[in-house]
Amino acid sequence: MSNLSRLLKESWTLVEEQQDKLAGYFYARMFLDNPQLRDLFPVQMDVQRSRLLGAIVTAVQTVDDPERFGEYLQALGRDHRKFHVRPEHYDAVGTALFEALRTHAGDQWTLEFDQAWRDAYAVIGAKMIEGAEADSGNPPYWHAEVLHHERRSRDIAVLTCRPLQPLEYRAGQYVSVETRYQPRLWRAYSVANAPRKDGTLDFHVRALGAGWVSSALVRRVGPGDMLRLGAPMGRMTLDRRSTRDVVCVAGGTGLAPIKALIEEMTRANRTRWVHVFFGARDRDDLYDLACLNRLAARYPWLSVVAATSDDPDFPGEHGNLSDIVARYGPWNNHDFFVSGSPPMVRATLRTLAEIQVPAIRIKYDAFGDC
Template sequence: MSNLSRLLKESWTLVEEQQDKLASYFYARMFLDNPQLRDLFPVQMDVQRSRLLGAIVTAIQSVDDPDRFGEYLESLGRDHRKFHVQPEHYDVICRALMDALRTFAGDQWTLEFDQAWRDAYAAIAARMMRGAEADSANPPYWHAEVVHHERRSRDIAVMTVKPMQPLEYRAGQYVSVESRYQPRLWRMYSVANAPRTDGSLDFHVRAVGAGWVSSALVRRVQVGDMVRLGAPMGSMILDRRSTRDVVCVAGGTGLAPIKALIEEMTRANRTRWVHVFFGARDRDDLYDLACLNRLAARYPWLSVVAATTDDPDFPGEHGNVSEIVARYGPWHDHDFFVSGSPVMVRTTLRTLAELQVPAIRIKYDVFSDS
């Protein structure tokens, strides 16, 4: 651990137990310094309150790992163009952050801690601004029309949108989505198809308990509605130079990017076997299994294994999808793609570590609606 990383983590422990109060103070200080910034955030701040501060803290504490986070921060800077973030806004956020940290750490805050956070924040802000500047040829966001909307289960919908302008992305990436029903609330969703000539994008959305955006996209959005899309992000893309066989592990609507990757491979793959493990609570949540089985019947290199945890009569595997993967194999010489809830991804990564799958061969993105 570098000295900078040590200082950041040590100083964060001084305020960690007061995160909620610190976040409230942080936003109040930021909006007092620049009232116009309030218009960039949703009317309801209950969920948002922890999001920005949490993202800043996570990025800052990872600042000494440039290979992992540099590209991500530049992508984040491109994505944040949708908020019309300007370079001077980074200074406002920095002042609010430092003031909040000093206030809640009290006498234990030192000049050494102060300088460490300033240096780390300056580094991530520079990478984000660099990403935004490099993307100036694209719009800050894309307007898209909903051209198809289908409920697949009690709380899952498949939605197709068509952007008004071309949106270039790679299979496996995700974009942020905003609807008119929850203005200024953006949530990340993986694109469920490889790029098409007509430019349309599919999304698989599950309505979750506190997910205002997901509930609107599943239950309120209709064909003809307009949504806005942020810049594509994510590194869960195929390495076209690799000749290794592929294992895809999907939980619930985490199937979306896996399906996009499979679709990309149907256009060119001739030599790589692809094994898909698709897990859910019950057969209703295996909302796209029929389509996967049709693809497997058409392409000999593709196999599909489905599993449920709470459906004893399901005619397939039973148990957590990570457990099912462990029953097959061996997997030492495969490329892995893992997608699902944060809990599912963490569980699968632990299983793959136990199976001695090299971490460098595992790709995943973790985000959630809430």
């Protein structure tokens, strides 16, 4: 571990238990000093606060992995073009961040910690600006027309849209989505198909509680509506050089990127077995199981295991998906893709660590619908 990484991680422990207060102070300070920046952000700031902290934690955790660190920040810079962020805005963000960290760490904050964050933020800002500039040939966001909208269960919909300009991405990646019903409020959704010649994109969306964007996408959006899509992000993509067999673990609408990866493999796979574990609370939430079973019947290299946690009459596996995956092993020599809610992903990662699956062979993106 480098000295910079050590200082960042040590200092983060001083504020980690105060993340909500830290984020609230950060935004209040930034908007007070730079009121013109407020219009770049949504009216509802609850999820935006957690996303800031998620980005900080990810950057801190990857600082000793230059390739991953650089890729993540460049992608983040590309994605932030949709907010019309300009290079000069990074100074305002940094000033507010340093003050928030100092305030909430209190007397334990040192000049050494302060300099470490300034050094790290200088690199973060430079990499994000670099990523944004490299993407200048693309629009800051894509306008996309909804072509089809199908309710698959009480709170799940599958929709297909077509961007008005070409949007290049890889199977397994996600984009952020904005609707006209909640301007400036963006939420991340995985694309549920591999790239197609007609450019269309599928999204699997669950309406969660008072989720502003997910509820609109499930209950209000229909054919003819326009969406705005951010730049593609995510590392949960196939390594085409690998010859290892594949295990995909999908919880609920976490099936979306898994579906895209399977679709990509139907075009090229000749040697790799693919095992899909698809879990949900009950059979209604296994909204795309019939399609998975049809794919398994068509491609002999694909197998599907479905499971429910709260449906005792379901004619399949029962229990927590991570426990079921462990029972079907051994999996020591497989590539893993894990997608679902953050608790589901964390539980699966713990189980895979217990059965000694090397972390380097596990890819995942965890985020919740809102």
